[in-house]
Amino acid sequence: MTRAISLHDVSKTYSSKGTRVVDRLSLDIAPGEFLVLLGPSGCGKSTVLRMIAGLEEITEGQLLLDGEYANDLPPAGRDMAMVFQNFALYPNMTSRDNIGFPLRIESPGVDPGGRVDATARMLGIEDLLDRFPGQLSGGERQRVAMGRAIARHPSAFLMDEPLSNLDAKLRNHLRAEISQLTRELGVTTVYVTHDQSEAMSLGDRVAVLRSGVLQQVGTPRAVYALPRNVFVAAFIGTPRINLLRGLVRAPLGGAMTISLGKQFLRLPEPLSLDHQMLRVQQGREVIVGLRSEAVRIAKPAAARPGEVPITGLVEHLEFQGHEVLVHFNTGSQPAVVPDLEAPRPAGRPDRRRRRDSTVLDRLRERAVALRAGSVGVLERPIGTTAAPELAPATEPRLPGDLVVRTTPDIQLRHGMQVPLLVDLAHLFVFDQDGDRICPAPDHVPDLEE
Numbered sequence: 001m002t003r004a005i006s007l008h009d010v011s012k013t014y015s016s017k018g019t020r021v022v023d024r025l026s027l028d029i030a031p032g033e034f035l036v037l038l039g040p041s042g043c044g045k046s047t048v049l050r051m052i053a054g055l056e057e058i059t060e061g062q063l064l065l066d067g068e069y070a071n072d073l074p075p076a077g078r079d080m081a082m083v084f085q086n087f088a089l090y091p092n093m094t095s096r097d098n099i100g101f102p103l104r105i106e107s108p109g110v111d112p113g114g115r116v117d118a119t120a121r122m123l124g125i126e127d128l129l130d131r132f133p134g135q136l137s138g139g140e141r142q143r144v145a146m147g148r149a150i151a152r153h154p155s156a157f158l159m160d161e162p163l164s165n166l167d168a169k170l171r172n173h174l175r176a177e178i179s180q181l182t183r184e185l186g187v188t189t190v191y192v193t194h195d196q197s198e199a200m201s202l203g204d205r206v207a208v209l210r211s212g213v214l215q216q217v218g219t220p221r222a223v224y225a226l227p228r229n230v231f232v233a234a235f236i237g238t239p240r241i242n243l244l245r246g247l248v249r250a251p252l253g254g255a256m257t258i259s260l261g262k263q264f265l266r267l268p269e270p271l272s273l274d275h276q277m278l279r280v281q282q283g284r285e286v287i288v289g290l291r292s293e294a295v296r297i298a299k300p301a302a303a304r305p306g307e308v309p310i311t312g313l314v315e316h317l318e319f320q321g322h323e324v325l326v327h328f329n330t331g332s333q334p335a336v337v338p339d340l341e342a343p344r345p346a347g348r349p350d351r352r353r354r355r356d357s358t359v360l361d362r363l364r365e366r367a368v369a370l371r372a373g374s375v376g377v378l379e380r381p382i383g384t385t386a387a388p389e390l391a392p393a394t395e396p397r398l399p400g401d402l403v404v405r406t407t408p409d410i411q412l413r414h415g416m417q418v419p420l421l422v423d424l425a426h427l428f429v430f431d432q433d434g435d436r437i438c439p440a441p442d443h444v445p446d447l448e449e
């Protein structure tokens with residue numbers, strides 16, 4: 001019923017001279033797993049999904065379904081159901097006929113009524129079965145579209161941003177429903193989204209893509225707590241991680257510090273294993289990553305072990321009800337990972353019509369064309385010049401270089417100088433290529449050897 005999906009070094013190039021929009025992707029998706037493909041628009045997520053569905057040719061590499069080579073298997077032979085962003089219901093069919101349609105195609109002459117009713121019960125849409133799509137709200141239409149996928153009892157669901165056309169409240173609601181349904185059904189699901197909070201709340205594992213290259217795959221907890229590089233760190237988590245340009249100073253016989261422009265973090269002695277890894281960066285620029293929970297407002301005297309003091313000038317306050325996000329100016333330079341969400345300019349290179357493309361396929365192409373985007377690398381390696389990078393125009397920055405969460409009862413005003421404590425246990429440090437140095441990589445060499 002449910003199946004394993006494996007991609008081995010899979011690449012996709014659209015034209016003979018074109019660049020790879022998916023570049024040697026390897027992923028093993030276990031039977032029954034809910035895997036989310038996450039990345040900014042244009043990074044190749046839909047292309048991967050379409051290659052799994054058989055709607056797009058695989059240029060290089062292998063797709064295995066339950067261990068069997070499947071590159072050339074026609075879409076119908078793959079027994080997978082797709083759910084799209086744009087619902088793609090037939091406007092002249094009732095919900096009942098929309099849900100039953102694929103069943104009638106699969107088994108002509110067999111009345112799909114029983115399965116349609118059972119599916120409608122599961123989704124709580126029995127009352128909508130006799131309505132046409134034009135008589136349904138966006139959320140109801142998406143439920144019918146889900147029903148059409150579920151009724152087929154496929155061995156895998158492929159979902160391409162199925163909730164992005166819905167308003168925020170409905171999105172959260174349907175997100176929970178999708179999660180519950182797919183788990184109940186135990187069917188392997190590959191879910192594409194550019195929304196990190198959706199990915200984190202849905203996925204058993206999340207695979208982060210950037211420019212067609214897999215950056216990291218892991219549980220939501222792992223990609224948040226141990227991002228492999230600065231791109232993953234910046235893409236995952238709200239508010240976005242604070243990324244500051246730092247300089248490691250490790251004088252002989254003196255305390256090791258990371259200078260952050262006008263202030264510095266003094267690393268406590270004896271150095272932890274993690275901080276020892278920084279010694280080789282002496283004199284080099286690094287990127288310091290501090291999630292908002294790594295910094296708290298408190299006086300130096302209140303420091304717990306592992307916390308070091310800095311100060312910040314309040315520049316902006318964002319009241320969120322249950323908490324306040326405080327934007328501080330600490331005199332440091334933000335490090336920028338540009339274009340994390342930049343929309344692509346209108347128009348797209350020669351879209352090839354495949355002979356086997358279906359109506360759904362073409363609808364999908366149109367939807368994708370409206371929302372693709374590109375991904376940038378670090379604007380330029382830090383440390384090459386002294387001039388700070390300004391944030392690109394595509395990512396308007398709020399004031400301040402450090403965002404900290406606090407409770408609404410703390411009274412703060414613009415222009416206040418506030419004492420802060422940085423918890424070094426939550427310190428991320430990335431090298432100039434953006435790779436994580438601290439916390440140390442998974443396999444820390446045994447320094448005793």
Ligand code: ADP
Nearest residue numbers: 014021041042043044045046047350351352372
């Ligand atoms: P995502 O789903 O992450 O937004 P896509 O997989 O849709 O990204 O697209 C990845 C890249 O491939 C984009 O740069 C896009 O312009 C390009 N692309 C997608 N489809 C085609 C096509 N049919 N012809 C040429 N380029 C394409």
